[in-house]
Amino acid sequence: MTPQPKASHFINGEYVEDTKGTPIPVIYAATGEQIAVVHTATPEIVEEALASAQAAQKAWAKMTGTERGRILRRAADIMRERNHELSVLETYDTGKPLQETLVADATSGADALEYFGGLAASLTGEHIPLGEDWVYTVREPLGLCVGIGAWNYPTQIACWKAAPALACGNAMVFKPSETTTLCALKVAEILHEAGLPAGVFNVVQGMGEVGGALVADPRVDKVSLTGSVPTGKKVYAAAAADMKHVTMELGGKSPLVIFDDADIENAVGGAINGNFYSSGQVCSNGTRVFVQKGIKEKFLARLAERTKGAVLGDPQDEAVNFGPMVSERQMEIVLGYIEKGKAEGARLICGGERVDRPGYFIAPTVFADVTDDMVIAREEIFGPVMSVLDFETEEEVIERANATEFGLSAGVFTRDFTRAHRVIGALEAGSCFINSYNDAPVEAPFGGVKASGVGRENSKEAIKHFSQVKSVYVRMGDVEAAF
């Protein structure tokens, strides 16, 4: 397959090109070579996309939920049929290993389309009796929604936003990250192949300025952003100026707490999944691994041993299980944090350097004896860098785990289920795990508290964030008035 898309944008049911926009090269992270090029959206392209979405939305909302749902479920089927092709493309777009993308990206997107397609017909209001009178409620779409994506899960992010938005009767203009421009176009293509009316889902390319123009447009009713906390703060503020609805799926520095009664193999597995999957480029990663003192050295020894199982190489080779950073820029950022960790005196257990091969590979890195004040324990790194901190008591670890502006995820490993629930109950996070890490099924709400986010994706919760309730009071008798 060639990763070069037919054109840069997808608007009103078709691919659209405008070479007046600045070229954005698509670089394969495993080699550093350019494999495609798209162009950033000009103001004319942004206008075309917004106008198409606005024009298409009303008729889409008038279709029955059953009809809308059928189209989304058909799109899910097509995504599953084309999983291999979509996974290869995801690997070109991100550099993530095909071994991962085959099971985590188009499949997760298809799950969202199937789940919200299934819910579409049951989005109803309620009847509230009030003696002779009554109130009924209607669940209505918000209207024109903007989706803005990060670069780590381009197919999944497009689908997690499009599926609930469209199920509720909204239209969407989606802007993928400028680092991963390819996958969202395929999502648009497949939705239209499944019968989506033209204009209901549109894709435009561009940097933050294009995102900013979409957020500022007065026709837009809702903005759903997946990105970093600093971008989230800007977008939230811009949206609030016009009372737009928002969903903010932002970054984290999540705690993973391992008590000394935990099954060590499972805990090590959880820490590996929560730090090295997608080469550490996962928002919910448990990058502060708190290990109770009694098992610290045993845990570290086993972790170092199992980390040797990382197979680096061409991510399109299914035997490879550890890919490069998405871009040279991300590699430089992560290497900078590794140097800070060394300079701050953390103990390097393994990794700690760029891998000597083409592309942007960094060896899976573990630091031990990390303290709460170190930069590597406070800031989101978004790469394969695990910080292991030790603790003595439950009260102490809860307080230290919560001492952060972030609140996306948290995990606990222990055989004591009473303690597991008590500790999870006390941790300030939106998406939590007991004796597991980083599972994200569509049935479960996903999102953060504190600076990590506003609102939830997936599950029935997402419906609340893409619809609003109208209540209608119905008087059966005469109107009583004071005069």
Ligand SMILES: NC(=O)c1ccc[n+]([C@@H]2O[C@H](COP(=O)([O-])OP(=O)(O)OC[C@H]3O[C@@H](n4cnc5c(N)ncnc54)[C@H](O)[C@@H]3O)[C@@H](O)[C@H]2O)c1
């Ligand atoms: N919580 C989640 O579900 C989740 C999932 C994936 C990634 N993330 C987070 O995303 C971050 C990594 O992604 P990134 O580097 O692409 O993030 P980023 O914040 O740099 O960019 C995210 C998106 O916002 C756009 N953007 C930038 N400035 C903008 C502005 N002023 N107005 C409108 N749009 C603007 C970018 O072009 C991009 O499409 C990490 O912090 C990670 O934790 C969160």
Ligand SMILES: C[N+](C)(C)CC=O
């Ligand atoms: C949502 N999730 C955890 C699958 C990917 C976040 O980066």
